[in-house]
Amino acid sequence: xxxxxxxxxxxxxxxxDAGAPTCPVTGQGGDPAIERPxxxxxxxxxxxxxxxxxxxxxxxxxxxxxxPIARTExxxxxxxxxxxxxxxxxxxxxxxxxxxxxxxxxxxxxxPPLPAPPIxxxxxxxxxxxxxxxxxxxxxxxxxxxxxxxxxxxxxxxxFIADGRCDAAQHYAxxxxxxxxxxxxxxPVRDSDRFIRWIHEILExxxxxxxIGKNATKAMRDYFRHHIALRKEGRTEADPxxxxxxxxxxxxxxxxxxxxxxxxxxxxxxxLLMIAGIDTTWSAIGASIxxxxxxxxxxxxxxxxxxxxxxxxxxxxRAYSPVTMAREVKKDVELGGCPMKKGEMVLLSFPAANRDxxxxxxxxxxxxxxxxxxxxxxxxGIHRCVGSNLARMEMQVAIExxxxxxxxxxxxxxxTWSDGTVRGPRTLPVAFG
Amino acid sequence: MKVxxxxxxxxxxxxxxxxxxxxxxxxxxxxxxxxxxxxVPPGLEEKARLAVANCPEYAVEILEDAG
Ligand code: HEM
Ligand code: SF4
Numbered sequence: 001x002x003x004x005x006x007x008x009x010x011x012x013x014x015x016x017d018a019g020a021p022t023c024p025v026t027g028q029g030g031d032p033a034i035e036r037p038x039x040x041x042x043x044x045x046x047x048x049x050x051x052x053x054x055x056x057x058x059x060x061x062x063x064x065x066x067x068p069i070a071r072t073e074x075x076x077x078x079x080x081x082x083x084x085x086x087x088x089x090x091x092x093x094x095x096x097x098x099x100x101x102x103x104x105x106x107x108x109x110x111x112p113p114l115p116a117p118p119i120x121x122x123x124x125x126x127x128x129x130x131x132x133x134x135x136x137x138x139x140x141x142x143x144x145x146x147x148x149x150x151x152x153x154x155x156x157x158x159x160f161i162a163d164g165r166c167d168a169a170q171h172y173a174x175x176x177x178x179x180x181x182x183x184x185x186x187x188p189v190r191d192s193d194r195f196i197r198w199i200h201e202i203l204e205x206x207x208x209x210x211x212i213g214k215n216a217t218k219a220m221r222d223y224f225r226h227h228i229a230l231r232k233e234g235r236t237e238a239d240p241x242x243x244x245x246x247x248x249x250x251x252x253x254x255x256x257x258x259x260x261x262x263x264x265x266x267x268x269x270x271x272l273l274m275i276a277g278i279d280t281t282w283s284a285i286g287a288s289i290x291x292x293x294x295x296x297x298x299x300x301x302x303x304x305x306x307x308x309x310x311x312x313x314x315x316x317x318r319a320y321s322p323v324t325m326a327r328e329v330k331k332d333v334e335l336g337g338c339p340m341k342k343g344e345m346v347l348l349s350f351p352a353a354n355r356d357x358x359x360x361x362x363x364x365x366x367x368x369x370x371x372x373x374x375x376x377x378x379x380x381g382i383h384r385c386v387g388s389n390l391a392r393m394e395m396q397v398a399i400e401x402x403x404x405x406x407x408x409x410x411x412x413x414x415x416t417w418s419d420g421t422v423r424g425p426r427t428l429p430v431a432f433g
Numbered sequence: 434m435k436v437x438x439x440x441x442x443x444x445x446x447x448x449x450x451x452x453x454x455x456x457x458x459x460x461x462x463x464x465x466x467x468x469x470x471x472x473v474p475p476g477l478e479e480k481a482r483l484a485v486a487n488c489p490e491y492a493v494e495i496l497e498d499a500g
Contacts, residue, residue: 131462134445134461134462134463135461135462137463138459138461138462138463139447139450139451139459139463140459310451314448314487371483371486372486372487373486373487374486374487374488374489374491375489376489378446380444380489380490381444381490382444384444384445384446388446388447389447389463
């Protein structure tokens with residue numbers, strides 16, 4: 001299944017508003033000083049930053065799944081499992097694999113890396129680091145945000161519906177998750193474009209250009225430091241109707257066994273909530289709208305059978321899973337005959353696992369009413385995504401509101417994809433009416 | 434027919450609750466338990482099977498001949 005023309009440049013829509021996620025220093029490609037020879041053998045020299053992977057990774061994974069776990073000497077030595085069983089085994093095995101590094105870099109630049117609890121936490125601390133967040137992300141709590149999500153979607157649609165066309169990634173999907181997480185965190189929505197720029201610099205540019213990634217992380221930490229300081233003075237810039245407590249307050253007041261969380265922990269979690277909640281869901285919404293634009297039979301079916309929506313959302317999450325993680329080998333271990341050495345990295349591709357035909361019959365086809373769907377788009381095991389209920393709600397609302405007002409539309413140009421380990425459309429031109 | 438959630442395996446994906454809210458409740462951190470003694474009222478057997486088939490952690494079980 002090809003989602004875009006190979007080689008289509010991954011640049012944001014030039015017509016997108018100011019704040020468009022381009023890196024001001026290096027542009028999309030990252031540090032030109034780092035050599036990236038094209039991949040010729042994916043089994044022994046894979047590279048998830050290769051443009052072929054970015055534009056259409058599915059045939060690569062299909063090929064790799066038939067052999068042993070793939071290896072590369074890039075990234076100082078790393079492994080790539082593509083079968084569901086292998087991905088799951090690693091996600092479950094916290095004895096041999098640590099989460100302290102969850103991004104592959106050309107050089108592992110920090111020791112120890114900055115913590116972002118709970119995603120970088122291992123047992124036994126992981127549980128408490130996660131627990132403090134979970135009550136705010138339950139289906140019941142998330143349900144309270146649904147009217148706001150519907151309002152946001154409709155306001156966005158109001159802005160372009162008369163034009164008969166829009167970029168559904170830049171003008172629609174992009175704006176939904178950022179506004180909701182800003183509200184939950186307790187920071188002003190008007191800063192949304194800054195958040196998106198920082199995240200782009202961390203997730204896309206930062207993997208090949210350390211300086212830019214580090215600076216963006218620092219800017220984000222300073223931003224939260226500022227909002228914590230305001231609260232200490234009894235002030236806030238949060239939406240006056242916002243949640244009480246907001247997530248900044250929750251983390252400020254958080255403690256473990258009576259000991260307040262350290263500043264490093266608080267800032268790490270707040271950064272994580274912003275980073276994990278925005279590009280991921282933007283990607284999932286964009287990919288869903290793309291799929292429905294290219295598959296009129298699925299679109300008309302969803303319009304005719306709205307009750308199918310929750311099942312369809314799960315299937316779209318499976319087929320277009322946006323999030324790939326990583327682990328560091330903590331203790332030497334052998335998996336499927338591959339000797340994994342302490343310090344090496346493993347790319348943990350939930351997206352590849354979710355296309356494994358052993359687990360999902362007809363894996364490369366979107367089957368909207370798939371009855372058995374144990375997809376791992378939100379991870380498997382203890383690191384199950386904290387925001388999964390929120391992301392599902394946002395996806396469902398975004399697709400529903402779109403289809404209510406734009407039931408008939410088509411993709412009319414090149415779709416370009418993000419770089420790095422959160423995969424989704426960054427330009428998605430569609431026409432309707 | 435009865436359903437059961439293994440609390441050791443459940444990671445709170447909440448798929449079971451979404452598919453069969455009559456059979457599964459969530460606690461404050463989003464982990465699931467079977468409602469009541471887990472007995473599946475007549476007519477809900479299919480929903481119970483769907484919950485099993487969609488739990489990514491294999492945490493939902495059906496006990497076929499449990500009354
Ligand atoms: C469609 C959207 C999303 C996808 C596909 C997604 C995917 C994932 C995945 C695969 C993991 C597992 C990481 C691992 O195993 O190392 C994860 C963890 C996490 N996600 Fe999401 N995510 C999404 C949206 C969100 C949102 C909206 C938030 C919250 C604002 C969020 C917050 C988190 C957090 C805090 C973790 C760490 C959980 C832990 O380590 O226990 N995510 N996500
Ligand atoms: S689907 Fe499985 S993991 Fe998710 S809440 Fe239900 S039992 Fe727990």
